[in-house]
Amino acid sequence: MADHPAPASRLVTPEAHCAHLRHKGMYVLSTPDPGELKHAGNWDATAYWCTQTQKAMGPDGSPANAACCVSGNGRGCCH
Amino acid sequence: MADEPNVPMEEMGGQVAEVNLPASANPNSPYAWPKERRLLSTRVNRIDGPLKVSGRAKYSYDVRRPGLLYGRILRSPHPHARIVSIDLAPALKMPGVKAAINIAKPGGKVMYVGDEVAAVAAVTEDQARDAARAIKVEYEVLPFLASVEQAMRPEAPVVFEGGNVKASQTEEEGNLQAGFAAAAHVVEQTYATQVQTHVSLETHGCVCEWEGDKLTAWVSTQAVHGTREGFATSLGIPQANVRVITEHMGGGFGSKFGPDVQGIACARLAKEAKAPVQLMLDRREEHLAAGNRPSAVAKIKAGVSADGMLTAFDAESWGTGGAGASSGFPLPYIYTFPNRRRVHKDVYINAGQQRAMRAPGHPQGCFITEMLMDELADRVKMDPIEFRIRNLPPQAPNAMWREYFKVGAAKFGWDKRHPTGDPTPGPIKRGMGCAANRWGGGGRGTQAQCEILPDGGVVVRCGTQDLGVGTRTLIAVIAAETLGLQVKDIKVEIGDSNYPFSGGSGGSTTAPAVSPAIRVTVTKALQELGTRVLGVPADQVAASGGRVHVKGNPSKGLAWAEACRKLQTTPVSVNAGWEPGLSASGSSGVQFAEVSVDIETGVTKVERILCVQDCGLIVNQLTAESQCIGGMIMGVGYALYEDRILDRNTAMQVNPNMEWYLVPGMSDIPKIDIMLMNQPERGVIGIGEPPTISTAAAISNAVANAIGVRVRSIPLTPQKVLTALEGERAGGTL
Numbered sequence: 001m002a003d004h005p006a007p008a009s010r011l012v013t014p015e016a017h018c019a020h021l022r023h024k025g026m027y028v029l030s031t032p033d034p035g036e037l038k039h040a041g042n043w044d045a046t047a048y049w050c051t052q053t054q055k056a057m058g059p060d061g062s063p064a065n066a067a068c069c070v071s072g073n074g075r076g077c078c079h
Numbered sequence: 080m081a082d083e084p085n086v087p088m089e090e091m092g093g094q095v096a097e098v099n100l101p102a103s104a105n106p107n108s109p110y111a112w113p114k115e116r117r118l119l120s121t122r123v124n125r126i127d128g129p130l131k132v133s134g135r136a137k138y139s140y141d142v143r144r145p146g147l148l149y150g151r152i153l154r155s156p157h158p159h160a161r162i163v164s165i166d167l168a169p170a171l172k173m174p175g176v177k178a179a180i181n182i183a184k185p186g187g188k189v190m191y192v193g194d195e196v197a198a199v200a201a202v203t204e205d206q207a208r209d210a211a212r213a214i215k216v217e218y219e220v221l222p223f224l225a226s227v228e229q230a231m232r233p234e235a236p237v238v239f240e241g242g243n244v245k246a247s248q249t250e251e252e253g254n255l256q257a258g259f260a261a262a263a264h265v266v267e268q269t270y271a272t273q274v275q276t277h278v279s280l281e282t283h284g285c286v287c288e289w290e291g292d293k294l295t296a297w298v299s300t301q302a303v304h305g306t307r308e309g310f311a312t313s314l315g316i317p318q319a320n321v322r323v324i325t326e327h328m329g330g331g332f333g334s335k336f337g338p339d340v341q342g343i344a345c346a347r348l349a350k351e352a353k354a355p356v357q358l359m360l361d362r363r364e365e366h367l368a369a370g371n372r373p374s375a376v377a378k379i380k381a382g383v384s385a386d387g388m389l390t391a392f393d394a395e396s397w398g399t400g401g402a403g404a405s406s407g408f409p410l411p412y413i414y415t416f417p418n419r420r421r422v423h424k425d426v427y428i429n430a431g432q433q434r435a436m437r438a439p440g441h442p443q444g445c446f447i448t449e450m451l452m453d454e455l456a457d458r459v460k461m462d463p464i465e466f467r468i469r470n471l472p473p474q475a476p477n478a479m480w481r482e483y484f485k486v487g488a489a490k491f492g493w494d495k496r497h498p499t500g501d502p503t504p505g506p507i508k509r510g511m512g513c514a515a516n517r518w519g520g521g522g523r524g525t526q527a528q529c530e531i532l533p534d535g536g537v538v539v540r541c542g543t544q545d546l547g548v549g550t551r552t553l554i555a556v557i558a559a560e561t562l563g564l565q566v567k568d569i570k571v572e573i574g575d576s577n578y579p580f581s582g583g584s585g586g587s588t589t590a591p592a593v594s595p596a597i598r599v600t601v602t603k604a605l606q607e608l609g610t611r612v613l614g615v616p617a618d619q620v621a622a623s624g625g626r627v628h629v630k631g632n633p634s635k636g637l638a639w640a641e642a643c644r645k646l647q648t649t650p651v652s653v654n655a656g657w658e659p660g661l662s663a664s665g666s667s668g669v670q671f672a673e674v675s676v677d678i679e680t681g682v683t684k685v686e687r688i689l690c691v692q693d694c695g696l697i698v699n700q701l702t703a704e705s706q707c708i709g710g711m712i713m714g715v716g717y718a719l720y721e722d723r724i725l726d727r728n729t730a731m732q733v734n735p736n737m738e739w740y741l742v743p744g745m746s747d748i749p750k751i752d753i754m755l756m757n758q759p760e761r762g763v764i765g766i767g768e769p770p771t772i773s774t775a776a777a778i779s780n781a782v783a784n785a786i787g788v789r790v791r792s793i794p795l796t797p798q799k800v801l802t803a804l805e806g807e808r809a810g811g812t813l
């Protein structure tokens with residue numbers, strides 16, 4: 001039985017985040033490596049972008065990332 | 080440790096060693112990789128090599144549609160400004176202009192020099208450039224930050240909402256005070272890396288053409304399906320109406336995962352002009368706006384015991400990913416400090432934003448940690464390899480550094496390394512250095528289609544893409560091995576979103592995602608062929624030597640052409656996909672570098688590099704070695720040359736070209752030796768990332784070993800080398 005490609009991202013979820021938020025990990029289907037995860041720590045090099053602007057800033061000029069682009073944060077550009 | 084493997088290592092042919100690791104592939108899978116490999120793990124020339132060297136390969140830049148227009152983007156000359164107004168009318172009056180659009184909106188802001196403002200399409204590229212210049216934009220210029228130092232000053236203007244500096248979480252483990260109390264020696268130093276841009280040989284861009292409400296886009300992308308989704312989401316059209324094609328592409332290194340600003344602009348221009356439009360970035364735009372690797376700085380205090388054991392690590396780190404983007408990296412890298420603390424800050428400046436770049440974060444963390452390791456080894460007067468081995472983490476199945484350091488040192492001639500500072504007379508000093516790397520990788524989810532045609536032809540289709548790394552050839556090798564045919568007998572069709580789904584190519588996931596999908600799909604197609612023409616159960620079908628036959632009995636079967644003829648008018652057509660048990664994740668490697676440094680000019684030359692790298696089952700040794708070579712050349716550039724330099728007064732990049740933004744040329748490339756560790760029992764593991772991680776660190780340590788002075792920031796320019804030597808004469812840097 002094939003292992004189907006889901007979930008798309010550990011960082012961005014449809015429930016919590018703006019529908020326009022993207023990062024590379026949402027397009028790359030990887031198998032998390034236990035050794036790498038243990039080694040990784042909690043540093044973050046994720047490059048996010050907004051599909052409304054295709055940039056790291058949203059249409060309101062503020063950064064697009066998993067911390068800022070969450071539902072209910074009052075940001076007018078969030079979907 | 081229970082999971083610590085016994086690792087007898089035997090070198091085979093001087094290049095490929097078999098390592099007895101715990102198996103991570105499933106030998107009982109019905110699709111298990113063959114134990115006796117006819118084509119797999121051999122050196123197979125790229126099937127698209129002749130197309131590329133003869134110039135017949137069609138990149139996005141080469142796509143010429145009837146009535147093609149050329150697009151150009153107008154970019155901000157200011158690092159930070161509010162757009163008061165944009166007037167497209169003057170551009171629309173220019174000769175040859177067919178369309179003009181806003182990208183930014185009046186009232187919105189531009190955040191760096193090169194930020195996109197508007198775009199035009201015209202009959203010729205020159206007309207488009209002239210028209211872009213004719214667009215009238217009124218800016219309200221705002222305060223800006225041209226450097227990390229400026230952004231971190233308390234009196235700096237707040238340019239970014241929420242502040243210019245974003246403090247991240249503190250990582251802490253053990254007891255730092257006790258760790259330093261146990262230290263016999265303490266090193267306190269600051270290490271730094273620069274901003275590196277991707278410098279893909281083929282720039283970003285695409286050709287867009289509409290037919291009614293359907294869009295076809297020929298895009299230089301690392302993800303044809305992801306880019307289809309990106310076009311549809313940004314333009315608000317159904318994904319089913321978008322087709323993305325990437326026949327060939329010239330590198331992306333993590334920066335090409337969607338339509339991007341220019342892709343959407345190109346599609347909008349094509350819609351408005353009612354004609355196909357090509358919009359490829361030029362080299363300047365590529366440096367300014369198409370991504371980069373963030374800078375990194377770490378101020379570290381670290382302790383080591385008298386017997387060479389790491390005791391404590393306390394670091395404050397920061398870096399910039401440009402305007403509003405993060406700059407994280409792992410620290411410390413690989414080695415075990417029982418007591419440690421690390422605080423990191425992302426610093427925002429008015430410069431182009433970072434994007435994923437080949438092993439995001441790892442080269443920075445590796446350089447900083449490996450420099451520190453050599454300094455600590457010097458303090459306890461211990462050989463750097465012995466010191467590293469003593470402080471590696473407990474061994475795990477994919478952490479092979481101990482063995483790789485040993486086998487690599489023997490091959491490299493590490494026993495000829497002198498202590499820090501070449502004692503020989505004369506201005507040319509030689510030295511050796513080393514560094515380790517690790518990467519996760521792994522891949523999944525790829526789907527494929529295999530057709531076996533009545534005329535004997537075999538077509539394998541998959542919606543993956545070949546970034547230039549040899550994915551086409553990888554697919555052909557696996558299919559030919561599975562069908563008992565030759566590589567030339569397989570037609571591979573990839574790089575089209577109309578083909579079965581595959582994820583983007585990034586994070587060393589392509590080979591482990593694609594290889595199982597091809598193996599499973601082609602095996603199923605073979606089984607269907609066998610059941611139809613031989614009348615035996617699927618699990619009894621095999622192929623070898625150009626024949627389809629009963630498993631274990633090659634004489635009971637048919638020649639390939641004869642078997643296919645029996646299909647009459649109905650081909651075999653099978654769709655299937657990735658299954659577990661054929662690929663894995665987790666790779667480790669080490670590198671050694673030898674350099675010569677002219678202490679009169681400060682010029683460093685890398686003489687040779689040895690790469691010891693594990694990679695699971697080697698599919699094609701030739702392209703696996705090419706991955707390593709490319710990664711290390713990129714590492715040479717990171718160590719010695721590449722640097723995005725911003726003018727501190729204007730925030731303009733002063734070297735947005737390939738004349739002053741230096742990448743290695745032919746004469747800069749050292750002798751490169753590669754020891755690939757073939758691990759068939761682990762299945763396929765990607766190695767796009769790991770070979771580039773530790774090159775700069777190994778070179779930097781070799782420079783210190785050569786000149787007896789440590790240059791703690793890259794790139795190691797002649798000026799930095801001479802300044803460090805001058806500092807040594809004035810009192811010492813070690």
